Amino acid sequence: MSSSSPKICFNSNCKDVLERSRKGWRRRTGEFADLCDRCATAYEEGKFCETFHLNASGWRCCESCGKQIHCGCIVSFHTFVLLDAGGIECINCARKSFILTPNPAWPPPSLFLPVLPDRIKDLSVKNWSQIAGSGPVPWRQAPSLLNSSAQSELHPRMPFEVDIPSSVDRLIASERLSASSLEKKKIEDSSERLMNGSLQLGASTVLENGNAGIKREDQPNPSVNVPQQSSFSKNDLSAPHFSLTVSSTSPNDSNDQTKVSGTHAHCPTPPPPLGKQCSGHNGVDSSSEPQIRNGRPRGDARGRNQLLPRYWPRITDQELQQISGDSNSVITPLFEKMLSASDAGRIGRLVLPKKCAEAYFPPISQPEGLPLRVQDSKGKEWIFQFRFWPNNNSRMYVLEGVTPCIQSMQLQAGDIVTFSRLEPEGKLVMGFRKASTALPSDQGNETINTANGVSTHGDANSADPASTWSKVDKSGYIAKEVVGTKSTFRIKRKKSILGSKTKRLRIENEGLIELKLTLEQAQGLLRAPPNHVPSVVVIEGFEFEEYEDAPIIGRPTIFATDLVGEKIQWAQCEDCFKWRKVPADALLPSRWICSENSWDPERSLCSAAQELTAEQLEDLLPTSNRAASKKMKAAKQDPDSVEALEGLDTLANLAIQEEGEAIPSSSQATTKHPRHRPGCSCIVCIQPPSGKGPKHKQTCTCNVCLTVKRRFRTLMLRREKKQSEKEAETARQKQQQQQLQLPDDDIQLCGNTGNSSPNQKMVASEDPDNDTSRRKSSLSPFKGQIDLNIQPEREEELSPGSDSGGMIRLIQDATERYLRQQRLSGSGGNRNSTGNQAQLDVVGGGNFSNSVAGGSSHQGVEADHPVTLSINPPAS
């Protein structure tokens, strides 16, 4: 690993030839020191310095416990913290005493310090120079801003975060898992705390004495020109925020609170008078902050420390520079917010995060608030009304009148507005960052996009952000975002901000594929999680496996028993479609091929013959799970057919997020409802998918419309006939009871299971003279609404543009005509209908609901009838 001495132990006191290289500490280059066994062991046992550096300088005692620590050595670099008052404390004691400040991170800034504007650099130097003994190294995010939530939340890296933290994290959390005398857990614990810790300044000896190479004279470090985004960004989700935190000797700061400017990393702007401004603000009670000694919380951070990470400002140097222009002003980033649809909408109200508003904006006691002068990044001044609404015993802060500004910046939902303060004027500055735009300081889009969480929803080109919102439509299709390289963080960010509500989920349109498969098929994909035995529930005659834990989605297989009675699975190769025997407990990936058949090397090639004959496969069918049997049938019918199983594979693919290609659905079932076979002429199957196909006019003579009309006509005829048959009430009741016991193939006009002979039943149900049907139709329970292949409870959700909606309108028109007729002919029919409603709800709507809930593959007749056509005149 070591580039300099790959075969020699990296320990200069050892220099043994490496027989086996073991990783030691992280070097300045970011690589790990390659150690021999002996040194590595010493290192891992925390005895490295004791062993090899005993006579070296830099040994110091922990101020608390007196333990000797070699502070001048990279190896022990993480095992102590520098105390404000000088001296050091071992990490154990630091942890106990809530000193959360880490030591300067490693590798040193020569590698990762971001670009600092000259002005900032100067300031940095100046401020650093005020810090006794602190080296020009990036420090962890100092403000107590991090105290509250950072620990529990993986936040996206800030664009100007220095990536050194990653190394510290690694040093502590990974590289040094066994390091030192600290037990692992403590170390991790400490590292976590350290992430949130603030800066301990004042002790410099470690840097000056050490061989770590961080010397104050190095600063300003040439490395500041290195791109901000290091390669660590990606894999350092939990990277703490480093900040160039500046110690202040301000007399105001009696509590040793360090004023912070530039809340982040490389923005060591000078201490602003922010603390004063915000300290008395309502709602931010510093007393609630944990009592932490050594100067935390910072004055400035009183409000900030309670901010959610998503509001932490991520303003880049360039942005800062742009905002501050050529003036001598210093920008203090305050917070940022991603614009919601409401924010960016026409209402012109920008909801302000409460804590941010209370921390950084002037206190307001009246809901009317006050006008707030805000300057945009171009220097243009805007005046917004900063006010609040009472809300649940709290307040909701808004900036009103932001529309012109938002428009001026051409912002839209998903973009980010940043609020900063211009010092010393104290002027508020509003910047922005387009969601789609890589930060100016980007050195790599991927890194920045993933790291700063800004690029949240991808499609920057969409003029209308709303158009990019996901349409997880009601048809039941599953929309999947094709995840690209940015997916991980984008999804995370999406979830945390944009997608906080499912209905607001935003997914790129182009990434949508349709997934059409039945529950039956899906069931075939599910496997009980490891060590779980699924329980079987029978719903309407169909067995469902229930899993206590989340099931695993894998390749559908056929479970069987081999000749010796051992349970096995039959799995089909993705490539050759041959069936291979695998152990019963094997969970195969959705795309499984012969070469992965490690259980049977002889058949680990597609060229190997299949064990099973077609007949055997056929025999297996009854014992197989349904999805698999379908699959097998398809394979039998057409061994080369891939499509037959692609619906299944689609889900499996989704599960493993392999490919985002739209895959045609299974050819075995129609896309409308799975039990219906091709050729089924039911109302559902003859329709195009929801939302597709042309709209139907009343005069439309297409197959769908004709069918609907015909059926409706039939229904009407039956109803008329029924009315004329009104006789004794008791007799009718009796008749109804009989009807309820009869197969329900009329209300659900397409009530044919695909299993047997759908068309026969269809014909029967369409027969206007069919008495059974006629009687049933007269009992239709619904009121003035006709339900075509939708859930009754969802009828209000019908999209007017959808085909279903068109059908609905079509029938509704007819219904209205019918109702008019009814009104003319009296109210008897109404009574009939309403009188029967309760019962028929069970027959019609009730069963339909069940079919939806219970799955589409029930053997029950009614469950197989997703289409209901029912009519009910209004009660009035």
Place this chain on the structure above:
DNA sequence: GTCTTGCATGGGT
């Protein structure tokens, strides 16, 4: 009918 305003609601954290 449209826009504005202020509050209510409810999902998410």
Place this chain on the structure above:
DNA sequence: AACCCATGCAAGA
């Protein structure tokens, strides 16, 4: 469980 906040929505302009 409390709080936050995005959005809905009704009343008023």
